[in-house]
Amino acid sequence: MSKSIEELKSLTTQIRRDILRMVHAVNSGHPGGSLGCTEFFTALYGKVMNYQLPFTMEGKDQDHFYLSNGHISPVFYSTLARFGFFPVEELKTFRKLDSRLQGHPTTHEGLPGIRVASGSLGQGLSVALGVAQAKKLDGENSLVYTLQGDGELQEGQNWEAFMYAAGKKVDNIISTIDYNGQQIDGSTDQVLNLGDLHAKLEAFGWTVLEEKNGNDLEAVIAILEKAKTETGKEKPVAIILHTQMGNGVDFMMGSHAWHGKAPSDEQLETAIKQLYLEAPCDY
Template sequence: MSKSIEELKSLTTQIRRDILRMVHAVNSGHPGGSLGCTEYFTALYGKVMNYNLPFTMEGKNEDHFYLSNGHISPVFYSTLARFEFFPVAELSTFRKLDSRLQGHPTTHEGLPGIRIASGSLGQGLSVALGVAQGKKLDGDDSLVYTLHGDGELQEGQVWEALMYAAAKKVDNIISTIDYNGRQIDGDTDDVLSLGNLHAKLEAFGWIVLEEKNGNDLEAVIAILERAKTETGNGKPVVIILHTEMGNGVDYMMGSHAWHGKAPNDEQLDTAFKQLYLEAPADY
């Protein structure tokens, strides 16, 4: 069922509450990047991507999504549950023994919505390019979407894949870079600067789009829809999406400190007051 923008905005807040509750319950996980990418996931699954339920691994004649920076699994799991891939109640098993919701997504337990295990950074684009080329061979006109962290771009395999995509004219893929400027060890510019990322991606032969308001749901929907119009032109498409790590929770924003740290009881309560919903759908 199609949801209105207001419904999707409320759902975005609910997903943020899910993220915090999940990492708090087990005192582990990665809330910072998850909170920063919530609008992207809500836009992708709520408005942009064409997919079918029940989920099938092959996913013929439907769009695919591949999460490369797998440590932001909380936002991925919550989104999948809220869009009815699996029961919302299962979110309470996050990172627990025998759970399908491991710290990084895995495929061996058959969690609906997960097509690759993504823990080691830098590999997602390579996998997605293979899928995108497979769709072309099958005569499947659907698109492949990927998400990557900006710190992840320090991995050399990403650049090999970027070069391959342009050389082989893989024009049915839309990759997005979560450009929040922070990673686990500090600011990305201090750890290993990406320099002029826009120019570098263009030099590698990609169509490059950029959105400065990556935490504005309507802006994210618009840039993804624009990216769709750029596909099929002989070049892969990439979006540089500027987000704020920890967005929505004031004490988590403006720092890399919450990349991989869970809030305590008092901090969780403070965050929930900031992420207020009239009728939160707890699990």
């Protein structure tokens, strides 16, 4: 059953609580980028993407999603659980021995929703392009979605993939870049400035859309829906999605310090209290 915008907004807040609890429980993980991407994941799985349950690895005649920056696995796992791919209770096993929910998603555990291992940065777009071309060969009209980090674009393989996608007219792919301006060692501007990313992607032959309010659920849904209308025109489609690392928790917002750091007991309590003000009930 399709959820209303208000229901999806509440679910977004719940996913943020899941992220914090998962990372805190094992004192390990990446909350910053996960919190910043919750609206994207909720929009994708709640409104935009065409998929079916139960999950199958092939996913014939369905849209596919590939997470390239796999370290933000907490938001991915929570989203999959909250949309029925596997039991929510399993989120409590995050990063534990013998868990299917490892720190970076992998396929050999057979976790529903995971189609590729994504621990090494820079590879997700290349994988997704192969799938997109395979879907064309199979005569499918399905789309392939990806998410990459902005700092991840410092990996050269991305630019080979950008060039390949345009050169081969792979027009059934929508690649979103989480543009939060932060990475593990500091701001992306300080580590390696990306320059005019919009102009660079256009120069590589992509149709480029940009959304400044990447933590506004309705805006994210709208830009993804707009991107869908640009597919099938012999050009790949990119979305530059401006988000805020740590969004939803005031002391985490906009700081690279929370890229890969778990909250203490006191910090978790403070953060959860803030999120209960947005949505007072746990699911």
